[in-house]
Amino acid sequence: MSLELGVKSSELRETKRKTITVAVAGNPNSGKSTLINAIAGSRLYVGNWPGVTVEKKSAMFEYEGSKIKLVDLPGTYSLSPYTQEEIIARDYLITEKPDVIINVVDATNIERNLYLTIQMLELGIPVVIALNIYDEAEQKGYRINTKAMEEMLGITVIPTVATKKSGLNDLLKAATEAAANPSRYAPKQLHYSEDIESAATFIQTHLNEHHSSLQKRYPMRWLAFKVMEGDSHMMKEAGLDIDISLIEQATKHLTRAHGDDIESIMADERYAFAAGLTREMVKRPEIRKMELTEKIDKVVLNRFLGIPIFLAAMWLVFKLTFDLSQPFGDWIDGATAGPLSRLAAKAITAVNGPLWVASLATEGVLAGVGFVLAFVPVIFAMMFFITFLEGSGYMARAAFVMDRAMHSMGLHGKSFIPMLLGFGCNVPGIYATRTLENPRDKALTALLLPLMSCGARLPVYVVFIGAFFTTHAGTVLWSMYVMGIALAILMGVIFKRTLFRGESPMFIMELPPYRMPSLRNLLIHTWEKGKHFLIKAGTYIFAVSIIVWFLLNLPWGVESKKDSYLGKTGQVIAPVLEPIGFGNWEAASALVTGLIAKEIVVGTMAEIYAVEQEEQEETTVSEDIREIGASFTAAVGDSIRNVFATFGVTSISAEEDDSVSGLRTVIQKAFTPLTAYAFMAFVLLYMPCVVVAIAMKHEFGTWKWFGVAFGYQMVLAWVVALTIYQGGKLLGIGI
Amino acid sequence: MGIADVLIMILIIGGAVYMLYRSLWKKKGHCQGCDSVACEKKQL
Secondary structure (H helix, E strand, O other): OEEEEOOOHHHHOOOOOOEEEEEEEEOOOOOHHHHHHHHHOOOOOOOOOOOOOOOOEEEEEEEOOEEEEEEEOOOOOOOOOOOHHHHHHHHHHHHHOOOEEEEEEEOOOHHHHHHHHHHHHOOOOOEEEEEEOHHHHHHOOOEEOHHHHHHHHOOEEEEOEHHHOEOHHHHHHHHHHHHHOOOOOOOEEEEOOHHHHHHHHHHHHHHHHHOHHHHHOOOHHHHHHHHHOOOHHHHHHHOOOOOHHHHHHHHHHHHHHHOOOHHHHHHHHHHHHHHHHHHHHEEOOOOOOOOHHHHHHHHHOOOOOHHHHHHHHHHHHHHHHHHHHHHHHHHHHHHHHHHHHHHHHHHHHHOOOOHHHHHHHHHHHHHHHHHHHOOHHHHHHHHHHHHHHHHHOHHHHHHHHOHHHHHHOOOOHHHHHHHHHHOOOHHHHHHHHHHOOOHHHHHHHHHHHHHOOOHHHHHHHHHHHHHHOHHHHHHHHHHHHHHHHHHHHHHHHHHHHOOOOOOOOOOOOOOOOOOOOOHHHHHHHHHHHHHHHHHHHHOHHHHHHHHHHHHHHOOOOOOOHHHOHHHHHHHHHHHHHHHHOOOOHHHHHHHHHOOOOOOHHHHHHHHHHHHHOOOOOOOOHHHHHHHHHHHHHHHHHHHHHHHHHHOOOOOHHHHOHHHOOHHHHHHHHHOOHHHHHHHHHHHHHOOOOHHHHHHHHHHHOOOHHHHHHHHHHHHHHHHHHHHHHHHHHHHOOOO | OOHHHHHHHHHHHHHHHHHHHHHHHHOOOOOOOOOOHHHOOOOO
């Protein structure tokens, strides 16, 4: 086995381009997105778990006078067309023909990464290796001979540490140089055994003779390999209709001699080459210590402890989230309901605006949007802790320990990844189902995903927990998430026996080493996840708040909100909700508007109950501003004390009954702890929001799956709320 | 309620409905601000 100079596919590419296109490809979790973010200062989503990048994404920047477009391809282990990620990556490299590929190779795991590298070399595109996570390899005592690696592969190898921005300048220099001189940097290619090479030559000759037009589109040697491997996806893509007997004629002696199919034979040779190359280049310490990752995994992945540890970790996340953010939420709530409302009313009165416009601004927009904004601190705190778990590598373990539970519902651990994304927002979770190869898995995962409690439901929980369950806030919040997961497992088992019969495929998941996520990455990705809610508040929650105000005040001059259009709609629906404990028009109306987005449930409640608030005293503008500042300082202090309270000191939220907002006070009159819990469960489970519905239609091309989700979730929400309410009544709990 | 009030009301409701249509329907449910397929075409 040896390497020879590859085909000059530079002819296939345009030599001069204004923009240099650099594809960044590599194994999952090798740090591609981190590398791009470090280079271009962009904010691609990074997580210490495989499968983060599903789509290709790009970042533009300038380097030494050249415009560079970095394209982040999904992480793949090979370029075989078995998964969506592999197809996206391969199709891009073949059809878009980037000027150069930066192949990100995990320096701590070179042998496995080289398999993909070898396949990339066959494409004839200049390749530069970013030997990433080089610092960890050095810490482990690996000595990597990069010069030997360069000589053997015929490409430039640059050690990098993307998280510390180390080696990036050398990498860009090498990439731009390779793009400028593609013929000089044409990579060497693996020379397979003589049998394979002669079969490939036979096929390639046939292709050159009968399909010469393809020479402009594909490297012909590579195409010959694909034909030999029987790659139907590629043959269809190229419009190749080759007589099967011709392929058999070229390969039958190989399959007979090896007793295996061509694809496996070629894969074996690639693996053997990668292993040999690694032996030559990497010197490992002779005595290997048990690494920290292994020590932690011994406990975290323990058969009996795995799931309890996962549940405990989630509990701690919710408890910290609640304790840290609650004072800030109260501050925003207090500021919008008090000083800001007064300021808005004064401003409108000052310009002689109609009274109803002042009411729309204060009781509509500020009550609706302001109330939802009060939950932004909770959402950001939650996203921060979830991002920390993702970045540390724990989330991959969570998927691993959940694999068994997932199998019971006919899925495998990989399906848990879109579900984990669903804890932030169900919509990216729906899109992430495309990482699943099997259409059955995709549909089933998308159906169960809305049961994962997204951030939009948090405001509802926080209001009701604040009103009824302050002493056990974290536990009640945690119970909502656990209920979602448990019901997803139950529904999965039911679907597996009805709509989705069949076995779930085996899934091998890579467990990345534990890493301490950098604060910069944590903050960037917390912001990326959380800003979605701010944008929502500024767009459709704002719009719905206005519409709800009108629906509560039309027909014009209506005396009681109960007689308004929204009130009447609520009254029609209320009887259905009677058996589950909240058959009042206010709750029914809030649930209807919550179909747009679940945060709107509390926004609408804030608008409905706005009249119930006490008359506010007359204050000056400067007093209002001072009040906002003073309450913020108090919120910071409360938040810090609450975090300590998490670890044993008495919780402030448990002590301060006076701080409950106006809405919580009204809710305490309209609900009991039991009906409040049933209501929270109903909000968790009832129909996915409109955005999820549209995402499902977009992803599956049909309304069918949304229809199924809508139907089963409505029934499930009603049945669960009924069980909680009637069960609690029977047992005399929380009445 | 005068004609000016009615006009302001129509304007506000029209604007709110358009905002809803634009953010929910026209963008086909793309998750605003998230890093999923929604931002595929966005140049960072």
